[in-house]
């Protein structure tokens with residue numbers, strides 16, 4: 534007998550999954566030993582959709598409740614997105630004792646733990662492989678592949694749009710706005726790109742991964758988040774002089790005091806494997822106590838890579854429905870382990886890259902050095918590339934390892950100096966790899 538599926542949301546992800554279910558139906562059936570049948574599909578404009586479906590045509594509806602309440606449907610795919618309607622779709626499906634497959638990182642990061650509880654109470658599954666890093670099966674890695682290890686550090690490049698923009702600025706030395714416009718033209722960035730370039734999308738994904746890796750209940754509010762809007766081509770010039778590059782780095786690190794969590798543009802050594810991640814690709818590097826380093830790389834978005842994650846989740850859940858499954862443990866919070874509580878970022882101590890844009894005059898470096906010294910920040914190097922415009926001269930100070938709080942305090946003190954063209958800009962120089 535087949536297992537039946539209802540797909541709600543027929544945009545990039547929904548259509549990508551349907552295409553794979555149709556084109557790859559024979560292989561899916563052979564791997565499972567039974568077919569997956571799409572019984573119903575739903576979207577606002579469902580009747581206008583040109584679908585890549587073979588076999589029996591599915592029922593089309595604009596009302597998601599028709600799908601969720603259909604007693605013949607075993608699994609619901611939620612591919613609507615957002616936190617409003619999607620939340621109702623998932624909750625009602627679980628209460629109807631239907632397992633759910635979702636790609637919705639925003640909702641899983643915010644409400645995943647609650648929804649998981651509802652799933653468990655109703656004896657069904659909530660599968661979310663597609664919600665983080667599209668085509669990289671990182672959820673399965675953390676829940677199964679390296680579940681026997683004890684993760685101490687996790688680094689990720691989790692937003693393809695930001696990575697595309699950064700690596701384009703690095704390659705072409707074009708400014709942020711023109712590269713963003715190019716990314717929008719190519720379909721890599723939304724008309725409103727803020728969720729991507731301000732780090733919010735990456736923050737949702739890191740919240741899901743860190744919860745999985747460290748067994749803590751975490752939400753995006755636990756993560757220090759800063760986007761890439763201030764990055765200029767000159768930052769890459771200086772980063773390269775320092776044998777580094779710049780990426781929007783997602784970090785979750787266990788320390789003796791607790792868990793450090795951040796999403797922010799950071800300098801990473803050019804020799805690091807993460808520095809090789811270019812364009813719209815994603816990657817995750819995990820360090821465990823026993824297995825040490827493992828690295829995962831692939832497309833972070835797009836209908837087909839994300840569709841593979843959705844279809845693979847469908848197959849896993851369909852197998853459970855057919856053959857039963859052991860008691861499930863929440864991917865969101867294990868027994869609370871205390872040492873994993875999130876820490877405020879200012880406790881972090883790292884070398885920093887400080888970039889200033891100034892109107893040139895005498896005594897600037899001396900004044901900056903005095904303020905940095907007052908906050909017990911040691912200077913490692915001062916870098917200044919030749920520039921012609923004395924009214925807007927960029928230069929960089931790199932520091933010895935310093936506390937994040939000291940850096941913030943020093944920059945507040947420097948911020949009002951009359952020679953500054955804009956507020957100073959700081960990035961940590963990551964040394965963990």
Ligand SMILES: NC(=O)c1ccc[n+]([C@@H]2O[C@H](COP(=O)([O-])OP(=O)(O)OC[C@H]3O[C@@H](n4cnc5c(N)ncnc54)[C@H](OP(=O)(O)O)[C@@H]3O)[C@@H](O)[C@H]2O)c1
Pocket residue numbers: 541542543544545546547575576577578579595597612613614615618636637638639663664665667833834835836839
């Ligand atoms: N795009 C990616 O590569 C990617 C990767 C990983 C995860 N995700 C996540 O996957 C989810 C979907 O993303 P997407 O890019 O596929 O979005 P999308 O292209 O905007 O598609 C959303 C779909 O939802 C439908 N929809 C919206 N409101 C609805 C309602 N009230 N009832 C029924 N259908 C409704 C829309 O219908 P109409 O088409 O009829 O208007 C559309 O088909 C999001 O959570 C996103 O974060 C996306």
